[in-house]
Each structure stands twice: as structure tokens, then as C-alpha cells.
Amino acid sequence: MDLKSNEPFWLLKNGLVSSYPSLKSDEECDVLIIGGGITGSLIAHQMIKDGYQTILIDKREICNGSTSATTSMLQYEIDVPLYELIELIGEKGAVDSYKACSKSIDNIAKLTKEIKSRSGFKRKQSLYFASKKKDAIWLEKEYEARKKAGFEVTWLGIEDIEERFGFQNTYGGILSKQGASIDAFKFAHELLRFNVNKGLKVYDKTAMKSVKYLRDHNLALTTDGFNITAKKIIYCVGYESSTLIKENFVNLKSTYAIVSEIDKNKFKNIEQTLVWNTDKPYIYMRSTDDGRLLIGGGDEDFYDAEKRDSILNKKEKEILKNLKRIQPDYHFYTDFVWAGTFGETKDGLPYIGTHDNFKNSYFVLGFGGNGITFSVTGMEMASAFMKNEKHRLSEYFKFGR
Numbered sequence: 001m002d003l004k005s006n007e008p009f010w011l012l013k014n015g016l017v018s019s020y021p022s023l024k025s026d027e028e029c030d031v032l033i034i035g036g037g038i039t040g041s042l043i044a045h046q047m048i049k050d051g052y053q054t055i056l057i058d059k060r061e062i063c064n065g066s067t068s069a070t071t072s073m074l075q076y077e078i079d080v081p082l083y084e085l086i087e088l089i090g091e092k093g094a095v096d097s098y099k100a101c102s103k104s105i106d107n108i109a110k111l112t113k114e115i116k117s118r119s120g121f122k123r124k125q126s127l128y129f130a131s132k133k134k135d136a137i138w139l140e141k142e143y144e145a146r147k148k149a150g151f152e153v154t155w156l157g158i159e160d161i162e163e164r165f166g167f168q169n170t171y172g173g174i175l176s177k178q179g180a181s182i183d184a185f186k187f188a189h190e191l192l193r194f195n196v197n198k199g200l201k202v203y204d205k206t207a208m209k210s211v212k213y214l215r216d217h218n219l220a221l222t223t224d225g226f227n228i229t230a231k232k233i234i235y236c237v238g239y240e241s242s243t244l245i246k247e248n249f250v251n252l253k254s255t256y257a258i259v260s261e262i263d264k265n266k267f268k269n270i271e272q273t274l275v276w277n278t279d280k281p282y283i284y285m286r287s288t289d290d291g292r293l294l295i296g297g298g299d300e301d302f303y304d305a306e307k308r309d310s311i312l313n314k315k316e317k318e319i320l321k322n323l324k325r326i327q328p329d330y331h332f333y334t335d336f337v338w339a340g341t342f343g344e345t346k347d348g349l350p351y352i353g354t355h356d357n358f359k360n361s362y363f364v365l366g367f368g369g370n371g372i373t374f375s376v377t378g379m380e381m382a383s384a385f386m387k388n389e390k391h392r393l394s395e396y397f398k399f400g401r
Contacts (some may be wrong), residue, residue, distance in 0.1 A: 017189040020062055023203040023222055028229040029055040031386070032220055034208055035236030036060075037067035038184045039364055039375040041191040043236055044202075045111070046379040048195045050386065055228060056192070056200065059207035063188045066238050069340030070372070071257055071296055073274050073286050074180040075126055076102035076151070079368040080348030081138070083145040088347050093396040095149045097349060100393060102151070104376035105180050112187070115194040119187035120289035123180050126274040129161060129173030135278040136171040143174045152177035166269050167326040170277075179274045181286050184372055213359035233361040234382060236375075239343045241351075241365050249351065249399065250343040250367060254308040255281075256315035257296030259336040264291035276369075283322045284369070292335065295319055302341050312337055343367040350374040352381050352397040363399075 031047045033040050036058030047054040058065075076098055078085065085094035112121040130136040146153045154175045161170045192202055211233065212219040220228040235241060242250055267287040276284040281299035288294055298315040302308060316337050323332060344367065345351070351365040352374070362385050366374030377393065384391045395401070 017186060018062065018193055020202045020204045023057065023206040023224065023226050023228070026227045026229075027055055027201070029053045029201070030231050031055070032057070032218070032228050032230035032233045033236055034058075034220075034233060035065075035238065036062040036188075036192070036202065036204060037065050037236065037238065038063070038070070038188040038372055039238065039366055039378065040236035041188040041195075042375050042379050043234055043364055043382055044200055045191050045195055046383050047234075047386075048198050048200050050383055052386065054195075054200050055203070055230070057203045057206040057208065057222070057228070060204065062192065062202065062204045063185050065240075066340055066342065067188055068185050069257075069338060070184050071284060071286065071294060072182050072184040072372070073284060073369070074105050074108060074182060074373060075274060075370050076105060076178050076373065077126065077128065077176070078348040078370060079344070081142045081145075082149065083138075083141050085347065085349075086145065089349075089396055093393075096393060097396060098146075098149065098151070100377045101370055101373040102178050104373035105178060107376050107379075108180065108182065108372075111191075112182075115190055117187055117190050119183045119190060121180060121182045121187070122289065124272050124274050124286075126176040126179035127156070127161070127165065127173055127270075127276075128176070129156075129167065129275070129277050130171035131169075131277040131279045133171050139172065139174065139278060146174065146176070164269075165273070165275075168328060169325050173277075181274065181289075182372075183289070211358075213361070216360070218360050231360065232386065233358070235358070235361060235363045235365075238365060238371070239341055239367075241363065242343070245355065245357070245399075247399075250345055250365075252302035253299045253342055253344050254302045254339055255296060255342055256298040256312065256319060256339050257294060257337070258316055258319055258332075258334050259288065260293040261333040261335045262291045263333075267291065267293050279322070283319065285323075293332070295323055295332075297322065305341075308339050308341070312339060315339070342371070347401075350378070350397055351399055352378045353385070353394055353399065355399050 030052040031054045033056040044056050130139045143155050207223045209221045209223045217231050274286050283297035285295045298318050364378035381391045
């Protein structure tokens, strides 16, 4: 499955960060991680930290799947509003899920310091504004739900938003203190390099052909004919999990993003802020650490890469039209445009845990707009699973829920 189109901004900005060999012999390990994106790199970090002999493989170049196409916005907000999630799964599960995402941002901050990252991690606030008058009614309800749950939030009126951010045609919004941005592509590479020095083995251009699920271990066969004997397999394959798992548990979507030319003075109004709105599909914006504006949206059902890529120009115009609505006098000079594929679940939550058809295995699949923060929660959960311990979120993130 082709997960991105054209060359995403992060890939061009960073170039070839690291290069790894393909697998050329049989191997044995405690944990085999399949998937070399941001999720796989985070889980590998946890497994090495916990003392497991770990191998990571990816069928592409490392981080050249969805990780290179991400917008790298780190938010505690889940795509399904908190008040709606409470109605779906109950107050405890909903609040715990939101708080886990909030905690993940703090954990990423600690991780960047631990590995001396240069991935541009930056704490930011988050503005979620109503794009239609009718949306303000339920958005105020969402504000009250978050406030009750203990999140640091402020309600901004129409005039407040225009004064602070220069946005017109909004109908109020929630300003959250917790949020951040990062270059996830670079961060994932840094995590892998840090852990290779601690014993992690990484092989790119190494595709899994099949797996034999045995009583106390699994035997993974690569397309080049080599075997990896692993006590446990952790699948960090994101949206491509839909090709492995038969049931319909995730809907694939295409999303589009554009990045402006560099203009450090132009974007000071949102330099410290992540921005998104209540449109369906919503638009989202952030500045980059080199002084650009990144804006995306235009999501629609994914059918195939060819169809997705054929409407890049159309989607660029659609995104810019949405930007013009809130900043009529602003002119955006496009430097990069690309598309990516992501997964949307019925409740906005990830799938992290076991699956009946995959013995001695776990899945860490962070879906939706905050897949990175879900993956950080997955580190904690995978660590517990490996020790045969329960985790408080397992019931809400499990398959078949």
C-alpha cells in the first residue's frame, strides 16, 4: 500500500538521516517489531529499555511510510470530542483516554531530553474553534466536559480569537494549554540510532512474507527467504494492518497538506499555537521550526493511491479556500504539497493489544489525528503486556470492542 504521495516536506527537509542494511541471515530475538515508523521506533525504545533482545524490520526505507507524511502535531484531544466519547464508552474510559494522550506529550518531552534530540520539540497551546455558528453550541459543551475532567482550558469568544490570532469568521473556541509540535520523522530516526547503540538491530527493505505462530514462539519468514525466530512479535504497521486483519475495524482516509515558503515574521500569531476547527473534515494548522506555515485537511475516503494523488491540486485549492475564510487578507505561497493515508476508528481510539488470530503477538496501532500520542501510550502498554500485566486502557483499546 502506498501511504504517501509526492515527496512530503519532512523527507525533503531532513534528507537521508540514517541508512540500515537489509536482513541477510537467519536471526533470533526476544521481540520482533514489524514497522519502522514513529510507532515502531517508540516501541523499540521501550523494549530495549526493558532489557529485551529486539529486532526491528521494515519493508521500505526506515520512516518512509506514514511517518514522513505526518503533520507532527502533538495533541491530547482525540478526534471524537470528550463529551461524545463519554456517551460512547463511559466517563472513566473517555477521561482516561484523553489524560493518557496528555501524559504522552509530557513523556515525549522527557524522551527528547533523554536522547538529546534535535527534532524541534516545542510546547504549544491548542486552539479548537467553531467554524459555524451551530458548532459553538456543542463546542461549549465540550469545553465544560474538558474543564470538569481537569484539563487547563479557556473559552475564547469571537472577539478574543480575532484579537489574539487575527482569525475572522469564527464563533468562539477552546484554548488548551497542553500541546506540542515536533519533527516526528527526525525524532523516529534519532530514537532508532540511540537504541542501535544499545543493541537494537534494524533492517530496512526487509519484508515479512509469512509467520508461523507456534506454542511458545513465532517464526517470521522474509520475502528473501530468511527466518526470524521471536518469542513475541509486535506489529507497528499502522494503516497497513487492514491488509493483515480480516474484520473491518478501521476506515482508511486520505488527508492532504501544504507547507508555505519560509517567512518567520508572517506566522508569529500562531507560532506558539496548534490550530484546528470543527469542520468535517476539519482543517489544521501549525508553524514549523524553520518559519513556515503547515496547513492540512480535505480528508476523504481512501480508494487507491492513484486516485488520491490525482486530486492534489484540487485539494490544495480547497485548503487555501478554507484558510482564506479565516484570514481574507493573507496570501499563502505554497512550497510543498502532499497526501498521506490514515485510519479512522468508530470511537477515535487506537487498537493496542492482542488479537485472537495472532499468537504470541501484540498490535500497537495509533489511529486518527493523534496517532503519535497513542503510540507513546502504547509503549507503556506493551511493556505491561510483556510482563503479563494488565493495563487500565486495554478494555477500551482492544479488538472487538
